[in-house]
Amino acid sequence: xxxxxxxxxxxxxxxxxxxxxxxxxxxxxxxxxxxxxxxxxxxxxxxxxxxxxxxxxxxxxxxxxxxxxxxxxxxxxxxxxxxxxxxxxxxxxxxxxxxxxxxxxxxxxxxx
Amino acid sequence: xxxxxxxxxxxxxxxxxxxxxxxxxxxxxxxxxxxxxxxxxxxxxxxxxxxxxxxxxxxxxxxxxxxxxxxxxxxxxxxxxxxxxxxxxxxxxxxxxxxxxxxxxxxxxxxxxxxxx
Numbered sequence: 091x092x093x094x095x096x097x098x099x100x101x102x103x104x105x106x107x108x109x110x111x112x113x114x115x116x117x118x119x120x121x122x123x124x125x126x127x128x129x130x131x132x133x134x135x136x137x138x139x140x141x142x143x144x145x146x147x148x149x150x151x152x153x154x155x156x157x158x159x160x161x162x163x164x165x166x167x168x169x170x171x172x173x174x175x176x177x178x179x180x181x182x183x184x185x186x187x188x189x190x191x192x193x194x195x196x197x198x199x200x201x202x
Numbered sequence: 203x204x205x206x207x208x209x210x211x212x213x214x215x216x217x218x219x220x221x222x223x224x225x226x227x228x229x230x231x232x233x234x235x236x237x238x239x240x241x242x243x244x245x246x247x248x249x250x251x252x253x254x255x256x257x258x259x260x261x262x263x264x265x266x267x268x269x270x271x272x273x274x275x276x277x278x279x280x281x282x283x284x285x286x287x288x289x290x291x292x293x294x295x296x297x298x299x300x301x302x303x304x305x306x307x308x309x310x311x312x313x314x315x316x317x318x319x
Contacts, residue, residue: 133293133310134245167277178245180308188233188297189258190308194244 094181096193104201109166111177111196119184123155123162127179134178169200207292213318220282225294226275232299235258236269236279240279240290284318291315
């Protein structure tokens with residue numbers, strides 16, 4: 091079982107819609123959860139992180155964390171074509187909190 | 203801030219040759235990470251350093267891979283001898299010291315695209 095699981099997609103949404111990206115993780119003791127965006131041919135860049143159960147909002151992005159169910163999600167409101175990218179979920183290790191496990195990523199396509 | 207700097211950006215070499223990838227972390231960051239990304243395996247952590255000391259090298263695939271961090275502003279990842287299956291994008295990332303048990307954001311460099319023929 092992989093430490094972090096994501097649906098590879100592609101997830102296609104029309105411009106202006108809400109995109110919902112999901113991630114599950116296996117290490118119940120993980121404390122930190124990160125969402126990175128990676129454009130084709132580029133490096134991962136941080137979108138946001140979340141440490142506590144519940145929702146965290148940053149502009150059009152909302153991260154949701156449910157530690158009991160071991161899932162974290164990212165909502166993108168008013169999706170734009172420029173949001174088209176691969177979104178990587180990262181979770182830190184219980185025993186080595188600086189060590190991150192990355193999911194394989196979900197490819198998002200926002201259609202104009 | 204210039205961000206994480208990696209060189210070269212692209213490398214094409216022949217099987218059996220030595221390859222050296224270089225990284226300059228963000229100034230003041232205590233942690234440096236080396237990752238490899240392929241379509242098949244995604245983003246994998248190879249090794250990471252804290253204050254120039256290797257902490258976890260469990261991701262290093264085999265003895266052909268080695269990494270060093272002689273000082274706080276420079277690290278190398280060396281592959282000797284290189285093989286076609288080493289073809290991938292290699293990323294270096296750095297992060298500041300974490301004030302909590304949660305780990306800190308890792309900032310990625312632009313990556314080195316390695317092709318071994």
